[in-house]
Amino acid sequence: RTVDPLYGRVMLKISGEALMGDQGFGLHPPTVERIAREVKSVRDLGVEICMVIGGGNIFRGLQGSAQGMERTTADYMGMLATVMNALAMQSALESMGVFTRVISAIPMDQVCEPYIRRRAVRHLEKKRVVIFAAGTGNPYFTTDTAATLRANEMKCEAIFKGTKVDGVYDKDPKKHADAKRYETVTYDEVLAQHLGVMDASAIALARENDMPIIVFSLDEPGGFRGILAGEGTYTRVA
Numbered sequence: 001r002t003v004d005p006l007y008g009r010v011m012l013k014i015s016g017e018a019l020m021g022d023q024g025f026g027l028h029p030p031t032v033e034r035i036a037r038e039v040k041s042v043r044d045l046g047v048e049i050c051m052v053i054g055g056g057n058i059f060r061g062l063q064g065s066a067q068g069m070e071r072t073t074a075d076y077m078g079m080l081a082t083v084m085n086a087l088a089m090q091s092a093l094e095s096m097g098v099f100t101r102v103i104s105a106i107p108m109d110q111v112c113e114p115y116i117r118r119r120a121v122r123h124l125e126k127k128r129v130v131i132f133a134a135g136t137g138n139p140y141f142t143t144d145t146a147a148t149l150r151a152n153e154m155k156c157e158a159i160f161k162g163t164k165v166d167g168v169y170d171k172d173p174k175k176h177a178d179a180k181r182y183e184t185v186t187y188d189e190v191l192a193q194h195l196g197v198m199d200a201s202a203i204a205l206a207r208e209n210d211m212p213i214i215v216f217s218l219d220e221p222g223g224f225r226g227i228l229a230g231e232g233t234y235t236r237v238a
């Protein structure tokens with residue numbers, strides 16, 4: 001059965017915590033592998049894939065600065081954490097035969113490529129999965145903003161935000177049985193009602209560029225591929 005995917009080029013944003021499995025910290029290799037398989041299944045549809053992975057499973061700038069560390073230093077540590085996660089994902093993908101490039105906003109030549117927009121586009125055209133690491137390269141930002149920025153630069157058609165639940169709800173569906181999932185929600189509603197899809201600067205950047213955000217469950221096996229094939233449940237922020 002051939003599938004005509006909904007989009008030709010997408011950005012997948014996942015948090016660092018998505019890679020830690022049931023552990024409280026760090027990387028859980030079987031979980032990294034599971035997510036890599038989900039990515040591969042979408043790559044196998046011919047979809048060009050960008051990825052941004054957070055760093056919260058290792059280090060968050062705000063946490064460091066709350067403990068007395070200088071904020072920008074703490075943020076750089078957070079950005080470095082995202083590089084580790086990107087390398088773990090690259091390793092998992094390449095072990096499955098998926099060609100991958102890690103591109104860092106902070107040059108680290110021995111470890112990965114520096115960010116050069118045209119080069120990144122070329123990798124996508126060659127169907128390599130491109131993982132953007134080190135966030136935006138600037139302190140005081142988040143990887144949600146980095147994902148939105150790179151999605152715009154790479155001319156992705158949508159941002160796929162992988163979470164633990166299959167969309168945006170009016171209240172926490174893990175705590176309230178009567179929580180309702182939105183089919184669609186506007187950027188303004190997300191901001192006004194603090195719906196916690198992504199941080200406010202990322203939402204604003206998406207809104208300015210009409211970049212849709214698809215919020216879906218990463219815990220659902222085959223869910224990512226399913227949505228690209230026109231199935232499954234999710235919330236579209238647009």
Ligand code: UDP
Pocket residue numbers: 014015016017053054055056057059060061062074075076077078079081082134135136137138139140141142143144146
């Ligand atoms: N960070 C940053 N600038 C960026 C992206 C990330 O300073 O452009 C730092 C920030 O300290 C953040 C950490 O990297 O706390 C990890 O990123 P994030 O919190 O977005 O990860 P996630 O919550 O998605 O795992």
